[in-house]
Amino acid sequence: MEKQINIRLFKDTLFKGLVCLFAFASALPLFLILYYITKNGIAVINWDFLFNLPRPIGESGGGIGSAIVGTIMLIILSGVISIPFGIATGIYLSEQKKGKLSSIVRLCVIVLQGTPSIVIGIIAYIWVVLPLKTFSAMSGGIALSIMMLPVIIKTTEETLKLIPYHLKEASLALGVPYYKTMLKVILPAGLSGIVTGILLSIARITGETAPLLFTAFGNQFMNLNILKPIDSLPYRIFYYAMSPYPEWHTFAWGASFILVVFTLVFNLIARGISAKWKTQF
């Protein structure tokens, strides 16, 4: 009897130990990546690096100013496009739980989520770059907005589904029209979830490189015109890392560090918002 219990207790301990070991093993590479990026990247970070433009080959110095501005512009552009579409689709799916159109849309969202980003880049190239005959910030924004869509749609749908039905009834019973019920009662009640989804989708696209290769293209110079090619952090990292110059390699590390910080900040804000703005029913 005693022996059997001891065997079970040993198995318990073994199981717990294994779970901890695997958890640690999977977290370790992540920490190593962060460690390398920080170690190699933080040394080059200074005001000049953050604000200067890339220099021509052979000239030392230079920075990622245009890339930071470009990435911010791309985030704004893709957000402006994808947020209204994403929220509207999310509302539709949460309201229309059954039905042909909504099941087709739901399937499309899943497929879109699994579509390789390079394919989305090519699509934006065909849709926008070819007709306009120029690479542009706008085409990059469109490509990234397509990548943001499934995340926003899914989080909006899931958030709105969790809002109790009796809230909608309360509003409708007061004679409030349907559209106002959705906009002024249901959406505000789900705001924290929706905003979290938007921020997570931004965190997702900030590091995307492939869709930008055929669209935003990259630019050595500062550009604020959305119809001209634009630089971006991931593209700049790619460009610096591919160069044969050791100095530029350290720049790639520095830019990577900034990119990681960007993503981290968006994730942290998202967490803060989902905890703080949470609606109690």
Next chain:
Amino acid sequence: MENTVLRIESFSAYFGDNKILKEINLTITKNIVTAIMGPSGCGKTTLIRCVNRMHELIPGTKVSGEMFLGSHNIYSMEPILLRRMVGMVFQKPNPFPTMSIYNNVIAGYKLNGIRRPRDEFDNIVEQSLKKAALWNEVKDSLHRKGTFLSGGQQQRLCIARALAMNPEILLLDEPTSALDPKSTAQIEELFVELKQNVTMLLVTHNIAQAARVSDFTAFLYLGELVEFGPTEKMFTVPKDKRTEEYLTGKFG
């Protein structure tokens, strides 16, 4: 009759092919409480939801017969306008979680875009909360969220929200079924006070509540209006055998 608030004439309701309500005839008089009681699934809630056409939210419902609210034909007017004239309180308290207590009370105005001067809103809020017997408890925290209140207080807040629109009739759909006995007693007391100025239609599966609160009672069974009359009379000398059986607990 000028005292008639709501007139229901040979009214039937269907969910798909199921006939939920069968040829109901009912007249609700001004400033009294009419209770609708009956066993589960007898169509009480459907009947009350047909009065403000909330049943239309569920696809596949259809109705026949007529309902009149005062001189308005309920089924030939816009549901939005109808629902502004008919207040409703639900089973579960449902204050708007994103709004303060103050804004919850005037939600019917705010959400419908009806503008009033600030002091008029202040007045509406105070009067409605007083009518709902909630003013003393919340007057110092009007700008806190309504969801911090207890269940009974939340339900009274919902009553205040309905009263703020000055409804012709107040529909109460088992308003105390989610509350504890103390809050239930408070709300029942409130109904007795309110009936001086407000017409109420109360759905309840609690026989004792119907006896305590209502002046008239309608007994629904399997979608049929079995008996309708003064509460006292029905509870002492029911005309129909089924009513008697229900009241004595033989089914239900």
